[in-house]
Amino acid sequence: MYIAIEWTSAAFRALLLDDDTVHGEKKSDRGTTKVTAGGFETALREELGEWIGNAEKILFSGMVTSRNGWIESPFAPVPAGPADLLAQAVAHEVEGLPPLIFLPGIAQTKPLPDVMRGEEMSLFGLTETDGIFVLPGPHAKWVTMKGGRITAITTYMSGEILNLLKKDSLVSRLIPATYEERPEAFRRGVQTALEQETLPGRILARVFSARSLVLFDRLAPEEIADYLAGLMIGAEISEALGQDKPRKINIVGHAALAERYKTALEIFGAQTNLVTPDIGAGFRRVASRQGDTSRAIEGAKAASGEM
Numbered sequence: 001m002y003i004a005i006e007w008t009s010a011a012f013r014a015l016l017l018d019d020d021t022v023h024g025e026k027k028s029d030r031g032t033t034k035v036t037a038g039g040f041e042t043a044l045r046e047e048l049g050e051w052i053g054n055a056e057k058i059l060f061s062g063m064v065t066s067r068n069g070w071i072e073s074p075f076a077p078v079p080a081g082p083a084d085l086l087a088q089a090v091a092h093e094v095e096g097l098p099p100l101i102f103l104p105g106i107a108q109t110k111p112l113p114d115v116m117r118g119e120e121m122s123l124f125g126l127t128e129t130d131g132i133f134v135l136p137g138p139h140a141k142w143v144t145m146k147g148g149r150i151t152a153i154t155t156y157m158s159g160e161i162l163n164l165l166k167k168d169s170l171v172s173r174l175i176p177a178t179y180e181e182r183p184e185a186f187r188r189g190v191q192t193a194l195e196q197e198t199l200p201g202r203i204l205a206r207v208f209s210a211r212s213l214v215l216f217d218r219l220a221p222e223e224i225a226d227y228l229a230g231l232m233i234g235a236e237i238s239e240a241l242g243q244d245k246p247r248k249i250n251i252v253g254h255a256a257l258a259e260r261y262k263t264a265l266e267i268f269g270a271q272t273n274l275v276t277p278d279i280g281a282g283f284r285r286v287a288s289r290q291g292d293t294s295r296a297i298e299g300a301k302a303a304s305g306e307m
Contacts (some may be wrong), residue, residue: 001016001017001018001019001024001052001053001055001056002016002018002057002058002059002098002287003015003016003017003048003051003057003058003059003098004017004058004059004061004280004283004287005058005059005060005062005064006061006062006118006279006285007032007060007061007062007063007064007065007069007118008031008032008118008122009031009032009033010029010030010031010033011027011028011029011030011032012026012027012028012029012030012043012047012049012050013025013026013027013279014026014047014048015279015280016054016055016109017102017280017283017284017287018052019284019288021267022280023099023106024051026047026048026049026051026079028047029085030043030047031061031063032062032064032068032069032070033068033161035178036078037244038065040064040070041094041097044058045096047099052096052097052098052202055098056098056099057099057100057101058097058099058100058101059072059087059103059283059287060100060101060102060103060120060209061103061117061118061120061283062118063117064102065090065102065104065105065116065117066117068106069091070076070101070102071090071102071199072090072102072164072263073088073089073090073102073103073104073105074088074090074104074105075104075105075106075107075115076088076105076106076107077102077106077107077108077151077174078106078107078108078110078149078151078152078153079119079146079149079150080106080148080149080153081124081147081148081149081151082148082282082285082286082288083107083122084149085103085104085120085273085286086103086286086287087103088104089101089102089103090102090104094228099202100168105120105152105231106116106120107151107153108152108153114153114154114155115155115304116141116150116153116155119135119141120150120282120284121144121279121282121283121286122252122275122278122282122285123135123143123150123252123282124148124276124281124282124285125277125279125280125281125282125284125285126250126252126275126277126281128250128275128276129147129148129171130144130145130146130147130148130285131144131145131248131249131250132247132248132249132250132254133145133249133250133251133252133275134240134249134250134251134261135159135252135253136159136251136252136253136254136255136257136258136260136261137159137231137257138148138157138159138160138163139155139157139159139160140155140156140158140159140236141153141154141288142154142155142156142157142240154240156236156239158232158233158235158236159257160241161232162228162229162232165207165228165276166228167278170208170211171208171210171211171224171228174210174211174214174221174224175194175221175224175225176221178224178279179222179225179228180222181224182222182225182226182227183224183263184223184224185219185223185224185225185230186226186229186230186260186264187263188223188225188227188230188305189226189227189229189230189231189232189233189234190230190231190233190237190263190264190268191230191233191234191267192209192230192234192292193206193230193233193234193235193237193238194234194238194267194268202235203231203232203235206231206235207228207231207232208212210224210227210228210231213227213299216244229260232274233260233261234267234268235265237261237264237265237268237270237278238268241268241270246265246268246269246270246271247271248270248271248273248276249270249272249273250272250273250275251265251272251273251274251275252275252277253274253275253276254274254276258274259274262274290299
């Protein structure tokens with residue numbers, strides 16, 4: 001058995017796996033930002049407990065493998081699949097722990113650099129791995145896959161910008177302190193982002209409408225938050241689709257935000273498919289490359305003088 005860890009900036013999640021089964025799961029909110037410098041080994045031991053003695057190796061993915069994490073691993077360039085991750089993994093030896101394998105992220109360098117660390121495990125674990133996949137979140141990822149490999153990545157900071165607008169902006173001053181979801185306001189925002197006659201995709205020219213519409217009694221203050229959400233997600237979709245005819249888009253996840261993307265994409269005329277991520281399956285596809293794993297471990301031993 002081995003341990004697979006998704007350690008993001010916000011959370012820790014570990015799975016105890018073999019080739020076929022998930023034998024256990026441990027989760028906490030101890031993301032990498034909550035671990036002090038030099039404290040990753042201690043945090044790992046505390047989170048895993050008795051599991052450590054049951055594992056032949058530990059695989060890491062996510063921000064723990066970044067320059068702000070524990071051990072920095074490189075980026076595998078697109079196109080990249082499970083085998084490419086292990087080929088560029090960084091192995092690390094710590095006394096009293098199984099071999100530690102820090103998997104790389106995935107990078108696209110042209111026309112501008114774009115990267116992902118950790119989200120690829122959700123994609124590699126899917127049964128269908130060809131097409132366009134959207135991973136909603138503060139930094140939404142639009143990913144193209146072909147033949148089980150990631151071929152293109154685009155990150156949209158729509159969610160983070162939306163949160164900033166709702167928290168500290170000219171528009172935020174009109175938003176009531178209490179929130180109640182307004183689905184029609186969200187749909188209105190998406191439609192505004194879509195309409196040709198109102199400058200499609202030009203989000204900087206539209207954000208102010210969340211204030212101006214209120215001034216002219218055409219939008220209620222309690223509708224601003226969802227209207228803004230519709231504007232931001234709609235602008236993201238407008239950019240992502242470009243001049244392409246809307247097609248099938250796979251949305252990874254079943255959370256409320258994934259449902260919002262489904263609603264917005266359907267307004268744009270796209271066919272949508274909600275898919276459930278399975279990082280356990282993703283890690284298993286990576287770990288099944290036993291030859292690459294063994295070479296990474298032996299390389300770490302050689303570097304530390306054990307061979």
